[in-house]
Structures are given as C-alpha cells and as structure tokens.
Amino acid sequence: MFKFIHAADIHLDSPLHKLDYYEGAPADEIRKATRRAFDNLVQTAIAEDVNFILIAGDLYDGDWKDYNTGLYLVSQTGKLRDAGISVYIAYGNHDAASKITKTLRLPENVHLFPPDKPSTYLIDNINVAVHGQSFAAPAVKKDISLFYPSPLHGYFNIGVLHTCASGREGHDPYAPCTLEGLRQKGYDYWALGHVHQQEILCEDPPILFSGNIQGRHIRETGPKGCMLITVDESGRSKLEFKPLDVVRWAILKVDSKGVESGYDLIDRFCKELEILLDQSAGLPLVARVLIEGETPAHSELLTDFDRWSNEIRAAALDTSGDRVWIEKIKIRTKLPPSEQSIQAGDGAIGELVKLFDELASQPELLRGLSDELIDLDKKIPKELKKELQENPDGIGLDDIEWLGSLVEQVRPMLIQRLMRKGDFE
Template sequence: MAFRFVHTADIHLDSPLRSLALRSPELGELIGNATRRAFVNVVDLCLSEQVDALLLAGDLYDGDQTSMKTARFLAEQIRRLDQAGIRVFIIRGNHDALSKITRELTYPETVKVYGARAEAISIDLGDRATPVVIHGLSFAQAQCPESLVGKFKARVEGAVNIALLHTSLAGTPGHDCYAPCNVSDLEAAEFDYWALGHIHKRFLSTGRCTIVMPGMPQGRDINESGPKSVSLVTIADDRTVHVEEKFTGIAQFERVVVDLSGIENWRDMATAATLKLEAAREAASSEHLVVRLSFTGPTPLAWQLRNDADLVKTEAEDRAYVIGRTWIEKVEMHCTSLVSGDSVAGDPLVELRALVGSEIIDSESYDAALIEIGEELRGHLPPESRSILGADQEEFRATLRLLAREGVEDVLARLHRRKQDEVA
C-alpha cells in the first residue's frame, strides 16, 4: 500500500507586511491573513487526500514569534490533523530556529519536531509491506554556514527513507547561504525523497532520488510572484515516487506590463491596462490577484502619466475592482516621451532630455558620482536591507542607472506641467 504525504515549507506564519499595509490597509489586511489561510488550505488538502503525513521543512514562523494568537491558530490546525490520524513532521529553519512557540507549544503525540541532532523516526504502518523512516535535522541557530547532509543518520535498509532539510542548496539569488549542498551530495545519501525548504521557488530533481523544493504555499510580496503551491507525494511499494503540485495560494502577486507605444490619449491607455489586467486575472490560479502595474514604451502621454501617477493608480484600481478579486499594489512609470520625428520635435524640454541622456547620464564622471552617492546611502541602511539596491556590484550599478534615468523623466515631467500651466 502506498505511503502518501504533503510536503511544504517556508510558510512564514504572520510575517509582517508594514509597507504594504501603509499603502493600502485593506490590501495589507488581505495579504496579512493570507499565510494563515494558505496553511488552512494545506491542512484541508491533507484531509481531503487522506494522506499519512504532513512534512514541514522549516520556516513555519517568520522569526522569534511570541504571539499566542499564532500559537493558538497553529494548535487548532494541528488538532485537525491529529483527529484524522495524520502525522506531522517539523524541522526548524533559519527563520524559526529560535522560535519560542516551536519550542514550547505542546503538540499531540502525532507531531514530531526534530532537534539540532539528527534523528530517524520509523512510522508504524501496520501490515503495510514497506516500512517508512522519516529523517530530520533542525537548525540549532539562525545561522548555519556549513552543510548538514553528513550529519544525517544512515539510510535504513529495506525501508523507504525520507529526509527533511532546510538548505539554500548551491545558492540562489535573493536567499542567504544556509546549510549549503548540491544535488550530488543529496543523491549520495541514497534516501528515496529529500523534502527541502528555504528557497521560495519550486525545484524538482528526479535523478538517483527525488529531491523537491516545494517553494512556498503563499507569496508575501511582489518578489515572491507567481502561483504558490505544495507537493502531494505518493511513494509506492516498489519505491516509485509520484509528485503532484497542488496550488494553495490565496493571493497571487504578478508584474503586469502595459506597452503604451503608439497610444496617444488617456482612454486608450486605460483600455490597454484593462485588457492586460483581465488577461492576468484569467491566468491566475489564486483567489486574489495582486498586481504591480508597469507602463512602458514611447508615448506622448509619458509626462502626463508621470505627473498624474496618482490618477493613473486610481483609474487602474477602478478597472481592477470591476474585474473582481484584483488589486493594484503599485504603479510604475517606465514609459518615455518621444524624442524625435514626432509632433513635439523642437520642444526645448525634449531637447533637454536628449542632452541629459547623451552627455550627462552616460558619462563616466556622472556614473562615478552616482555610485559614490549610492554606496554612502547603502552604508546607512541596516544590514538586512543593504541588498535592496542589488545583490552584487553589477546589479547595484544597474539599479542606480535605472533610478537616475527615471529621475530625469520625473523632473522633466514636472517642468512640462509647469510649462503647460504657464501657457494656460
């Protein structure tokens, strides 16, 4: 008889969303509750599929949580699984290594929370043909710079061996390096299934063993875009492994780009944005769609849109409301004014824009001054926020150049509005 389980990680229950809440309290409330609702979806999936176990591969919490509301919520969901006879296996990752809730909350006997020393837990499956052993090892501290693979207990011969590990693998942009290892290291352990956590994007390897990074069941911001899911896993008596992706997200973040090339009036701009939002809503797998809307392309509307960005956002929010279950998280203006061969040729502001672009922004002296300012600014940021301008020096320089060009467009848009006001 097959052994079936749900594998998930990086739930980050009740992680803070202060900036989003400040921009839109209603949207902040939706996303603030989304991690809980997604976890309820995970539990619902376990119950509906009548699985044998739920595997949580780290970062169940977002940090050193002390909220008893969070503890009570988790206890309620664990109780639902316990009442259905579903086992739960938990390891702690970098975010919840020091969590007081994980350490102090009293779980039923059907729940196993692994400590900082590797353990191998045999599951009593009654008269099933193939025994199952669940290996696990938690982070002892928030930092774990060395590989943990060699610390696991050896595979149990004759059993299906499943292991939980929180790891950055060989390293992924945007994620700190924790318990680093590579696929060949994991395959060498000769386990049947590695239930990983930490990287928020889904990864699947089916070589000598099955290695799965399930991603996360719910994104929390625009950098965690796309549909979010968990893995429903079936291991047959012949050790064949079948992995199904099951969507669990409540709100799906997406970047939606609207190309305004050739568009010359406000109504056509709004229509183009609406069509893009409708297409994104149709493609989304989650109940709610949260959009960062970006306008690009050369258009005579560029300076007006930059001046009236608040009105553009209001227009987009109205269209999103009509579409339903669609939210505008932010509007970005990357569109540019036409420079030559158009109705505004000869305009001194257009000529100024061309001059700034060719002789100032692209100059080595300006680039050096920009980097100096950027490095000074970065030095004043807290350590956890210093990568906001780029994960490496090349990305840092590219971000500064982009901000400089966007700044030029914004300044020229203000000058354009002043000129219009003077004419009027």
C-alpha cells in the same frame, strides 16, 4: 502505495512587509492569509488521505508576541491527529529565532527533528524512514546534510532539510549543500525548504523545494502551495503541486507600444488584467503594474502621474469587481525616437536635451549629481527622513540607479512643461 505532503516555509502569522503603508491596502485579509493557507494544507491532507506531512523549516516567522500562534497550531495538528496523519518538522532559521517555540507542547502525532544532530523516524507500517535535523541557531552556515545517516535497506528513505542548496538569489546562505552530495546520499526523496519558489532540482531521485504556501509580498508572485507525493508499490514517486494560497501576488506588465493616449493605455491595461484574472483561479489579487515601452503618450503619463495612476486603480476596480488591489504602479515608458529627435533642436531646449543625454550616457555625471544631493539629504529633518525610509517608494539620493531612473522620468516632464509655458521661446 502511500501518500505524503511536502510543505515548507509556512511563516505562520507573518507580519506584513510594509503593505500597511499603502492607503487602502487589504491589510486585514492578508494578515490572516498564512493561517488560511495552513487551513487549506490541513484540509488537503485529510481529503487526500495522506499518511504523513513533512514541513521542511520555517513553520513560524520568528518569535511570537503571545501564544495565539501556538494555540492555533495545536488546534490544526490536532485535526490531523484525529485523521491519523503524522507530521514531521525540521525547524529552520526563523523557527530557531523563536523562544516560545521551545516550550510549546504539541500533539503526539507531531514529531520534531532535534537540533544537535540528524535523527531518523521510522514509519514501519509503510516502511518509510524520515531523516532530518532542525536548526540550532538562526544562522547555520555548514552543510548539515553531510552528517545525515545512510539509507536504511528495505525502507523508502526521505531527507528533510532546510537549505539554500548551492545558493539562491534573495535567500541567506544557510546550510549550503550540493545537488551531487544529496544524490550520493542514496535517499529516495529530498524534501527541501528555505527557498520560497517551487523548484525541482532533480527528478531521479526527486530533490525539490516545495516553495512557501502563501506569498507575503511582491517578490513572491504566482501560485503557492505544497507537493503531494504518491509512491507506488515499486517505490516510484508521482509529484503533484497543490495550490494552497488564498491571496495571490502578481506583476502585471503592460506594453505601451502603439498607444497614442492615456485612455488607450487604460484599455490595454484592462485587457491584460482580464487575462490575469482568468489565470488566478478566482483568488483575490495584489498586483504591481509595470507600464513599459515606447509610446507617444509617454509625456502625458508622466506629467500627470497621479491622474493616470488613479485611472488605472479605478479601471481595476471596475474590471475585477474588487478582486484586485493595485499595490504599486511603475511607469517605465519612453518617447519613440522620432519624437525625441523633434525636441533635440537648437537653442535652450536643445541644450537641455543635450544635458539629459549626457546624464543618461555618462554614469560619472550621475555620481557627481549624487554627491551634490547628499548635502540636501543632510538637511532633511530626522522625522521626515525616517518616513521616507519606511516608504517603499522612498528616495535614494546615493543610489546611482535610482537617480538614473529619476532623470529619465523628469526629462519629458520638464521639457514639455517648459515648451508649453514658452519659457525658452
């Protein structure tokens, strides 16, 4: 029997993805998160007494500003060497972009797959053959798995591959391959990297993405970690996911159906947050709040968005004891049909409601609105335009979907304010 860890997409010292744009964001804590998650990887390997670790690409996050990232890696892999644990690394697209990586001398227990062709490392004391190839360039578009060697008889054969497989949403199409092609190779295990969500493509033989070890932005939610593989005397593999992340990203959806007021919504938010906290294993959370559904409080929420956003943030602090930071709040509510019909009467208000209905149902009208607003975009000063582009909540005057969402939000705000002021009486 032997054990090994399959990890991928470490992205050591990855920069923040515009998180520092938001005031009050825990930037320092998250900036250190990839190192702390790698610390957990090393500690888990030692505690589980594994024989070796596989890293299926993107150990780094591109070129380094200095050697501190490399020195940290040497220190941690040195701990693994002292524990008798070998490390086998296939460089991925981000690693191939690094210049300093190519000159870094790593401890003797670290083995790198070459970029020019697949190669094999033999671990004879446990009869394991590890096959792999590194990326030679940041963008590898061919199926390099086709050239991996045939399995060695009498060995447990493992393939290490950085790949998009047959294609995954949100991931560049690097080293594409097919599930059937990997199965036909005849290996006992495929350790895949590049896709940041843990996914088992095949159980027999095990072919899977371990996912990344630490989420870095809101598109990487949920537990992140590595796979611990135990192989018994008959060559059968037992798979166990080991969480390693130190900060967890989450999307918190709040259903506003039946909510009568903003304060009722805050109460519901707190209940949903308590459930999320119970599921997060005590880790600090970075959460995006999505408020959806039909509610009479729709106009109240949108006409005073800043107030209710701050109420939500304050409630999060009070409920979590500083364990939760709210990354963004999105309100996507609607008025119940009964209340919408009340506003759609005769006169000027009725005409305004009719106009909004036409904009919502006829995309060509939105495109016309977009064309008119483009002239406005040309008048925005360059400095302000750059700031808006860097803002994750920035404007998109040429984006029909963004405009439709904006019109939907503006509708109740405009109608309510006009009715309150009596402008159309």
